[in-house]
Amino acid sequence: MFLAADPLERLAADGRFGAAPSIAASAFAFAAAWRHGMAGNSPLYMPGFFVVAGASWVWAETAGRRAIVSFPASLSAALALAWMAAIPGASGVVSGFERSAGLAVDTALPLPHWGAAAAGLYTLLTWTAFVVGARLSLGRRSLTPLAPVPVLTAGLVVVRPWTVGDFTATWGTRAIEGDVVALVSLGMIPALAIVLVQRERSRRARGR
Numbered sequence: 001m002f003l004a005a006d007p008l009e010r011l012a013a014d015g016r017f018g019a020a021p022s023i024a025a026s027a028f029a030f031a032a033a034w035r036h037g038m039a040g041n042s043p044l045y046m047p048g049f050f051v052v053a054g055a056s057w058v059w060a061e062t063a064g065r066r067a068i069v070s071f072p073a074s075l076s077a078a079l080a081l082a083w084m085a086a087i088p089g090a091s092g093v094v095s096g097f098e099r100s101a102g103l104a105v106d107t108a109l110p111l112p113h114w115g116a117a118a119a120g121l122y123t124l125l126t127w128t129a130f131v132v133g134a135r136l137s138l139g140r141r142s143l144t145p146l147a148p149v150p151v152l153t154a155g156l157v158v159v160r161p162w163t164v165g166d167f168t169a170t171w172g173t174r175a176i177e178g179d180v181v182a183l184v185s186l187g188m189i190p191a192l193a194i195v196l197v198q199r200e201r202s203r204r205a206r207g208r
Helices: 002-013 021-035 048-099 114-140 150-161 162-178 179-205
Strands: none
Touching: 002 021, 002 048, 002 114, 021 048, 021 162, 048 114, 048 179, 114 150, 114 179, 162 179
């Protein structure tokens, strides 16, 4: 989602939709909303966060000492898959913005910039550290495994152009207005947390 949204931001930065600052701002806002599944492009807000939460939790159950090898390998595979899907995805992002803004651009889409890949990977690393740390904290009854998370989050504030306050405000506003996707997504947070915690308790009860 990071790589697919980046070409729209690059087109806006280059003035391909027009020179007005408001147009560029609208394009950047649309790209940010699309990355979080909030531009009508997903049946669930923050889809990547939900998927990564489940995958990271299950991976951490058996990773053990293999983590130092398997995690970088997983990141590399994820980046390769994301890059292959980026161009067709970017076409959908730009088309969506053109429809919503009533604008059009007649030019080839630029390739995603390496900065978008770096931001996506760093976000993935930070969220994975939180999920795995939360699992370890539950098992050890200690907050120590979560110690790296505040540091990584501080870095995330620097590299991410759309802050947590922005997308949570959008999410909250739409939920109050009765938006179905916003409400379902909100309910998925405690639902997923309960499933993962119960999974861990069940594993420990079986001595695994």
